[in-house]
Amino acid sequence: MELSNFLGCLAVMAYTATLLPSILRxxxxxxxxYRTVIWLMRHRRLMGLFAFSxxxxxxxxxxxxxxxxxxxxxxxxxxxxxxxxxxxxxxLSVTSPDWARRKLKSSWKKIHQLTYLLMLLIPGHILYxxxxxxxxxxxxxxxxxGSVIVLFLRRKHIERRRSxxxxxxxxxxxxxxxxxxxxxxxKVNNSDA
Ligand code: HEM
Numbered sequence: 001m002e003l004s005n006f007l008g009c010l011a012v013m014a015y016t017a018t019l020l021p022s023i024l025r026x027x028x029x030x031x032x033x034y035r036t037v038i039w040l041m042r043h044r045r046l047m048g049l050f051a052f053s054x055x056x057x058x059x060x061x062x063x064x065x066x067x068x069x070x071x072x073x074x075x076x077x078x079x080x081x082x083x084x085x086x087x088x089x090x091x092l093s094v095t096s097p098d099w100a101r102r103k104l105k106s107s108w109k110k111i112h113q114l115t116y117l118l119m120l121l122i123p124g125h126i127l128y129x130x131x132x133x134x135x136x137x138x139x140x141x142x143x144x145x146g147s148v149i150v151l152f153l154r155r156k157h158i159e160r161r162r163s164x165x166x167x168x169x170x171x172x173x174x175x176x177x178x179x180x181x182x183x184x185x186x187k188v189n190n191s192d193a
Contacts, residue, residue: 001137004061007054009137011089012122014051016144018044019115019152026155045096052089059086081125088114088121119149 021041025032032038040047059082062068068075076083092115094100101108123145130138 001135004058004065005135005137007058007061008126009141011051011054011058012126012141012144014047014054015089015118015122016148018047018051019119019148023148023151023155026158027151048089048096049093052086052093055086055089059083079129081121081128085118085121085125088118116152119145119152123149 017040021032021037021044024037025041062079062082063070068079092112095104095108095111104111123142126138126141126145
């Protein structure tokens, strides 16, 4: 087993661990009480940093093993998925501390949406670079990524359904203006009093 490949595998596992708690909380609400899920939720930032460090180690070892010339533009085109994954993991790691969140305000959320782009880039990178020469690790990586993608789509479906139910309920409730509108209330005949 090559160390470089092992580090790539660790990076994928740590990345999936950052996504799983928030997905599982919605797809399987009962699971959120499990200790492992609580632990993962608390240590998401650390997992993200670990994914970046392992990915960086893997990338550097690959550059050395394959003698890649970083001064040639073609190198970046040939390994574009790897370099993009590394760049996104670096951006997410640098902007993960609380002070960065406070400073970036509303843009923080937009930047951190990049994590979902990794769901496509990582399997693409693995399929492209391994080109059918899979080891048992490759199977583990692709199965983990595939499961996370399926669960993520399920979460999006649940969230969309919930928001449409909420909209429907809001629309069917009488508006506050109707409640105070005197013209809609039955007239009281003072002579009956
Ligand atoms: C400088 C950036 C990168 C380069 C040049 C690069 C290059 C490569 C190459 C050449 C392979 C094929 C290895 C082989 O044939 O055995 C590979 C596989 C892989 N890469 Fe990268 N990579 C980069 C960044 C990343 C990052 C950041 C990740 C983190 C998710 C990653 C995850 C993987 C994984 C999981 C494999 C499959 C390993 C296996 O199944 O054995 N790579 N990469």
